[in-house]
Structures are given as structure tokens and as C-alpha cells.
Amino acid sequence: MTAVTAHIGMSLDGFAAGPHQSARNPVGVGGMRLHEWLLGTRAWCEHRGLEGGEESADSDVLADAMHGIGAYIMGRGMFGGGDGPWDSAWRGWWGDEPAFRAPVFVLTHHPREPLEMKGGTTFTFVTDGIESALDQARAAADGRDVSLAGGAKVVQQYLAAGLLDELTLHLRPILLGAGERLLENAGNPVLEPRKVVSTGLATHITYRVVR
């Protein structure tokens, strides 16, 4: 059975990205601090096809987070997008060989032909809403999970619509002070903490969203 999951970095003051996000910097100023827990891990290096990295509890969390995902959904900002019609020369923020290696459905108001990247990632642009994107992602995932790859507004929309099954917060012990808040406009979901792994770099909390 396909579950809809999300794994999102959040600062202790509730931000999922720093201020001044742009097409070339979707995480915003200082936003990479949210993700520092994963950059040195063995799982990350392996995923990027690199040697090295540290075997650690953080690495295990990341490996779990990437395991069993058949398709992703992301917002246009996370693809690297801006607001207006597409510049067809712009192939997103993730490089020629994005690390998803799976179908990715990008929510946008502007139609665009699918982009097939190296390494198994295809970006498909969806203009008819979050339920359509989820239907397409479920079909593509073929029984595996669908993961929301962010940003914050995508998580908010699926939470508010009751379409998210599981939310994992990678809670970083930092204050960003400004940026994009993760958990606003998300309705009033009932969440149950199901699993917690804490390291010096982050407290990883998995919540089940109760129907």
C-alpha cells in the first residue's frame, strides 16, 4: 500500500528555509544549516555516488528516509523555479543527474513538457492541482511510497487536505530567525509521534497523521 510521506528539515523556530529564497537558492540564506546533519553521512555520499561519509545514526535515518520511495512530488520553488512562465533552457536546480533517480512531479501553474534527466529522474510538470499530482505519483510509484520533497507550501497543502500519512521532521537545534515557516496554514491535523532518533546534529521525529 502506497503511503504518502514527507521528510523535512526544520529549525527549532519553525523554519524550513531561510529568507530570500530564489530559483538559484531554494533553501534561502542560511537554509543549508537545516541540512548539515546529512551532508557528512555515508548514506548521502553513497546516494550521490561518492566514496566516504560517516556511518552514524544520522546516516541510518537518511537511508531510511530514501528507502522504498517510488515517486516524489515537489513545488516549483524546490525544482528551482520562480513564478512566471518557464525559461525552457532552465533545467532546475538539481544538476544534470539529480539524486532522485525516480519520477518527480512538479506542482506549477505553467505547463511544460516533461524533462528526462540522467540517472533515472524525470520531472513531470503538473498544473491541475495536488490531487492530480498525487494520483500520477501513486501510479508511477507502483506500490512504493510517494514522498513530498518540499518545499514548505507543498507539505502544508497535503497536510491541510488530509493527504499526508507520515511526517518526519529533522529538527535542527538552531534558530534561523527568518525564512519560510513549515507548519502554518496546515489545518489542525492530529499527529502521533511514532519514532524518535536524536543525535548531536538533529532530533529526527516521525509522526503518523491520524485520520
Next chain:
Amino acid sequence: MTAVTAHIGMSLDGFAAGPHQSARNPVGVGGMRLHEWLLGTRAWCEHRGLEGGEESADSDVLADAMHGIGAYIMGRGMFGGGDGPWDSAWRGWWGDEPAFRAPVFVLTHHPREPLEMKGGTTFTFVTDGIESALDQARAAADGRDVSLAGGAKVVQQYLAAGLLDELTLHLRPILLGAGERLLENAGNPVLEPRKVVSTGLATHITYRVVR
């Protein structure tokens, strides 16, 4: 050696109180949801001089939080205060026999004589700032810890001033959507997660504030 600690309930969206706080309702509308994890515990009942309550991980967390504290510091709002000069008939929000059973230093802009309550709690009103309140609390604590009893602004001020040693968040899996934010205007402290206890009702995370 006296440590300065704080134990504060926070919603997943970062609020330490609901909206519409007042002298008679310092936790704000819906704010009691932040504290539901503790109300049914054995430690809480025992502290209030009541029978019953459940022995549980939450109860152990609460017992730890109340252990070894020699004095408290709180804001006027948490005492139950409003803004203007004092109404001398108003003896605060905590009843005739407050559960602190220790000296409590209340930060305020308006002088007032100390209030001696039943059961060992004395409220002393401090008008010359957070460092003075801390000096007085340390002296009264006589080697035991000083605990910040809230509200949010008190925690913020001591964090920003580098005077807090340890912060425990009782992170409730709820979204309040509005209210008083805990971790704004708190500077850019370096926090290290040291201990985590997670239950179905809350994830209790203790951070050391690195100097």
C-alpha cells in the same frame, strides 16, 4: 553550582501560549493543550498534594523537571498580571497555595511588596531587570538550580543574554496556529540536544546552551 534551566511546552508550530492571553488566562485560548502531557501524571498529582495519577515516562520527565530547583523566575504575565500598576487585591493566578513551594521572582515594571503565600511560595517583584532577578534567585536558591517559569518573553530574554544553561522543550504534536511564539528574539544561541524522551503525548528534548 547553580544552573539556570527552563522547561517550556511548545507546539510543533512554535507557540508557547495560545492567543488572547490575559491576567486570568496566561496560557491563552487553547494553550492548555500544550500542558496536557503532564496533567494526568503521578508526579503532577503528587506535587499538587493529590492522590492518583499515572506512573509513566511523562511523569518521570515532570519529576525530573521539578527536582533540585531552589528558586523560580517568571514574567508578570505568568504571575497573572496585565500591564499597569498593581491591584493590591490581586494575588496572582496560582491560587492561595501555589505549587512552587519556593521563592519566585517576578519581573515587572511596577514595584510591589513581596507576597508570602501558603505552602512555602513567596513572590518577590523585581523591577531592575533580568540580571538582578537572576542574582536574587541564585542567592535564594542556595546552590540549587534556578528555573525560568515563563512566559516566552522571559525565556527569550535570558537566552539572548547568554544567561540560560539548559532548555527543555516539551514538544507537543499539535499546531496552535496562533499565539505567543517561544523562540523569536532569542539571538543565535548554540544548542546541543543532550537528552530526549518521547511519548505519545510529547517529545521532551533537553538542550545544553553552549557558551
